[in-house]
Amino acid sequence: MAACSAPGKIILFGEHAVVFGEPALAVAINLRTTARGDLAKEWSVNGLPLQDPHYKYVRNAVERSGTIGPLSMTVQSTIPEGSGMGSSAAVTVATLGALHESGHPAEPDLIASEAFDVEHNVQGRASPIDTSTSTHGHAVLVLKNRGPGFLWRLQKGERQWYLHHRDIPPMTFVVGHTGLEAATGPLVEKVRAFCEKNAEGRNMIVEIGQITLDGTEAMGKKDWVAVGSLMDRNHELLNALGVGHDKLDQFVAAAKPFSYGAKLTGAGGGGSMIALTDKPDEVARAIEAAGGRAFKVMTGQRGMEVISQ
Numbered sequence: 158m159a160a161c162s163a164p165g166k167i168i169l170f171g172e173h174a175v176v177f178g179e180p181a182l183a184v185a186i187n188l189r190t191t192a193r194g195d196l197a198k199e200w201s202v203n204g205l206p207l208q209d210p211h212y213k214y215v216r217n218a219v220e221r222s223g224t225i226g227p228l229s230m231t232v233q234s235t236i237p238e239g240s241g242m243g244s245s246a247a248v249t250v251a252t253l254g255a256l257h258e259s260g261h262p263a264e265p266d267l268i269a270s271e272a273f274d275v276e277h278n279v280q281g282r283a284s285p286i287d288t289s290t291s292t293h294g295h296a297v298l299v300l301k302n303r304g305p306g307f308l309w310r311l312q313k314g315e316r317q318w319y320l321h322h323r324d325i326p327p328m329t330f331v332v333g334h335t336g337l338e339a340a341t342g343p344l345v346e347k348v349r350a351f352c353e354k355n356a357e358g359r360n361m362i363v364e365i366g367q368i369t370l371d372g373t374e375a376m377g378k379k380d381w382v383a384v385g386s387l388m389d390r391n392h393e394l395l396n397a398l399g400v401g402h403d404k405l406d407q408f409v410a411a412a413k414p415f416s417y418g419a420k421l422t423g424a425g426g427g428g429s430m431i432a433l434t435d436k437p438d439e440v441a442r443a444i445e446a447a448g449g450r451a452f453k454v455m456t457g458q459r460g461m462e463v464i465s466q
């Protein structure tokens with residue numbers, strides 16, 4: 158028997174742009190997924206066949222890792238699915254961790270690389286930010302070149318990403334979940350198609366990359382006012398790229414009077430927004446009054462870890 162856990166994440170800056178290879182910053186949050194594997198006569202997940210469409214990330218992880226088996230897998234998560242908080246990445250990373258622990262334990266860079274392959278397989282065009290943040294934890298900064306805090310480099314075709322550890326101060330964010338599950342793959346494809354036809358789309362992608370760099374620097378200086386206004390601009394650009402949603406705008410407007418800044422997080426099209434605030438209770442109440450589900454999440458979380466063997 159082997160069990161692993163892996164955290165969810167929120168993207169503070171740079172979603173969608175990171176798929177094009179631009180910088181992005183994500184943090185692990187205190188919502189987690191656990192996966193456990195027990196030797197069995199045939200493969201199963203939570204009592205269902207491995208082929209069950211609900212468990213495509215688990216099935217792909219089993220195929221990708223080539224682990225011995227069969228195993229009866231048990232996967233449990235506190236991360237709402239399709240919420241923009243990295244539920245599929247956490248399922249993939251925790252499953253790969255448990256599979257490797259059942260056979261040959263793997264280093265985080267191998268888990269991150271396999272998890273990215275799985276996400277790419279299932280989702281289509283993707284970046285490694287969600288899976289690498291779930292693997293490493295803490296804060297992960299994606300850059301175009303290798304710099305201080307370098308963790309690993311991942312590549313797909315022409316595109317490559319250099320993943321870095323970042324120390325950021327412990328922070329509380331309020332996440333406002335619309336309750337609308339939005340599949341990431343079609344939203345990523347929508348942005349690709351928009352940018353292929355529109356030069357201003359490509360300029361927005363580049364501007365988002367610069368916002369990530371400026372936002373990371375402002376965070377290092379604890380300049381929350383600057384961080385907040387960069388979040389606001391990032392939100393406008395994501396709306397202009399076509400991945401916004403009326404409910405996200407309503408929650409952003411509700412959070413604003415009590416926040417430094419607010420933006421959608423993850424793929425958009427539903428899912429969730431985040432607000433940076435030192436009045437989390439007021440923000441949570443405002444989001445719930447606007448019809449959302451609010452979560453107070455904390456940064457500074459560990460990445461994938463083995464919880465038993």
Ligand code: MEV
Nearest residue numbers: 172173283284287423424
């Ligand atoms: C989804 O959490 C983040 C996106 O940038 C997609 C990806 O990076 O694969 C929208």
